[in-house]
Amino acid sequence: MRPPHGTIRKSHPSDGVTSMSSTSGSLVAFLMHIAMTRQLDLQSLLLGITRRAPDATISPVASRRVDRLRGRATARPRVSVRFLELADVPALIQLEHTAWEVHQAASADDITARIAAYPRLSIGAFCNDTGRALASLFAKPAHAPSLRAAASWRECADGPDGDESGRSPALFGISLSSIEPEAGKAIFEFFWPHALKSGWREMYLGSPVPGLRAWLQRNPGRSAEEYAHARLNGLPRDPQLRYYFRKGFRCIVAVRPNYFPHAGSLDYGAILGGKIPLSSLSALWRHLPLTWLQAMGTWLFVLR
16 A cells, blocks of 8 residues: 555564454453443443543543544534545545655546445545545455565555455555545544455555665665664654554565655565454454444544
8 A cells, every 4th residue: 555645563574464453352242242232322332431431440541532532523524534436536636646746646547447446445535625635545355465475566456356255354455645644544444344344354555664765874784674674662663664553554564675666765665464453353243233333433443
């Protein structure tokens, strides 16, 4: 996946994919049980828990997040997220040329083909005031072994598609374009509940490493692999890998030369992977209403 313009734990390519969520499956199952037996809506249940809990029972950080979420419930959202349509192509082209260099931006034909092939894996965030496209995400079903072996972003994007039936429950993020952090975050909050409902379990993407060129100039004789795994205060040293680390993509599957044209990365790229939050309970999510999962998308994924 190409990252937002301007902008994972040290792991070995053989480590496998790490979890995006620290929320335990047993807690989710317990909440579901209570909600079902008391005939409560899950969101009402979670709201009740957070409203009744004494301030001392949650951390200050979690408390501030809860306060922000409560504020969002009453304020008119500035960003709307939805599945993309072919009529959105002109707005998406404008987004591409704002977020990317000319030789990096997707064409109208590229975007049209992605929406036509997988409309439920094509998502956009739009400004409610102007209608301007602020972020987009395009993904496709994929075979995890093929992604791990791919030499370039083009091989990942154009390689064999996976099976939408769930027998190959992996996705490849072809592109993430964003010109506003709030919009990029809203994309993922919208997408995870739909991904759970559809049975997807893991997601891979490609990232440049924009700090590589400058780091190698300061550290001659070192390698791109070393830089990609380097840490600073417990987080990836590279700003783009740090961005994706915070989104849950914490496994570095591979570091490839000539992955994607990007000057600051010397055309190197990292193939990243992660588990879709709470996907270990995929059999349960398939049988629950999407509205329940969307409530979880607002609360559990944000509070993790």
